[in-house]
Amino acid sequence: xxxxxxxxxxxxxxxxxxxxxxxxxxxxxxxxxxxxxxxxxxxxxxxxxxxxxxxxxxxxxxxxxxxxxxxxxxxxxxxxxxxxxxxxxxxxxxxxxxxxxxxxxxxxxxxxxxxxxxxxxxxxxxxxxxxxxxxxxxxxxxxxxxxxxxxxxxxxxxxxxxxxxxxxxxxxxxxxxxxxxxxxxxxxxxxxxxxxxxxxxxxxxxxxxxxxxxxxxxxxxxxxxxxxxxxxxxxxxxxxxxxxxxxxxxxxxxx
Ligand SMILES: Nc1ncnc2c1ncn2[C@@H]1O[C@H](COP(=O)(O)OP(=O)(O)OP(=O)(O)O)[C@@H](O)[C@H]1O
Numbered sequence: 171x172x173x174x175x176x177x178x179x180x181x182x183x184x185x186x187x188x189x190x191x192x193x194x195x196x197x198x199x200x201x202x203x204x205x206x207x208x209x210x211x212x213x214x215x216x217x218x219x220x221x222x223x224x225x226x227x228x229x230x231x232x233x234x235x236x237x238x239x240x241x242x243x244x245x246x247x248x249x250x251x252x253x254x255x256x257x258x259x260x261x262x263x264x265x266x267x268x269x270x271x272x273x274x275x276x277x278x279x280x281x282x283x284x285x286x287x288x289x290x291x292x293x294x295x296x297x298x299x300x301x302x303x304x305x306x307x308x309x310x311x312x313x314x315x316x317x318x319x320x321x322x323x324x325x326x327x328x329x330x331x332x333x334x335x336x337x338x339x340x341x342x343x344x345x346x347x348x349x350x351x352x353x354x355x356x357x358x359x360x361x362x363x364x365x366x367x368x369x370x371x372x373x374x375x376x377x378x379x380x381x382x383x384x385x386x387x388x389x390x391x392x393x394x395x396x397x398x399x400x401x402x403x404x405x406x407x408x409x410x411x412x413x414x415x416x417x418x419x420x421x422x423x424x425x
Pocket of ligand 1: 183188206207209210211212213214215
């Protein structure tokens with residue numbers, strides 16, 4: 171039995187077909203990168219893994235059970251896009267992520283002190299110690315992204331969903347965050363699904379790279395056919411280099 175199993179999943183909004191016949195499995199600890207043209211349903215796929223929305227058709231299961239009825243951190247699925255709370259300071263955001271791991275969602279006494287120490291360590295690792303007492307809205311886009319990643323990672327989820335997590339970062343910070351993510355992944359054996367528009371990043375970080383694309387076009391009505399997984403590349407052991415993919419799928423370069 172696979173850790174994550176997606177079986178013949180379809181999604182529609184009104185009369186628009188977004189995804190169709192999506193089937194894929196992932197083992198625990200796998201890092202799955204997802205690429206594809208803009209608007210082809212990659213974020214929709216992540217939202218269904220989170221159980222934020224239900225598929226129109228088909229089934230998604232995690233460890234053999236259905237995904238949660240509602241987004242639920244206790245199930246161990248965390249989406250970096252939604253993790254930051256605007257009414258909490260940067261430091262409290264990291265503390266709050268730890269709180270989700272406790273049964274009652276609140277840390278007390280010694281546990282709180284230890285969580286505070288870990289939050290401070292995380293602040294150093296993501297380079298936000300100097301803004302610990304500020305609110306997220308006062309941070310730059312790149313800093314907000316770092317906070318979201320730090321917060322999602324603090325929860326040590328079993329499944330981490332990342333939607334273009336490094337998009338707003340300068341190249342140096344981006345490389346640092348890559349290293350940081352890989353370190354934490356090794357420590358926790360979490361399973362990661364990451365959407366990115368950067369093919370090089372997809373192949374560098376991923377064990378696999380899934381390509382979402384429309385298998386065919388209806389020129390009369392482009393909305394009638396949804397996207398699906400057209401390729402599932404092995405990115406380890408010298409899997410197909412991303413340059414070759416660019417040659418085959420120039421549309422991916424445009425993102
Ligand atoms: N709740 C919704 N209701 C109606 N349409 C939606 C909804 N969510 C997404 N869509 C539409 O579904 C399509 C797929 O959106 P989605 O965000 O999943 O694509 P994406 O591949 O992640 O795109 P991008 O790479 O640009 O982020 C888009 O055309 C979007 O406008």
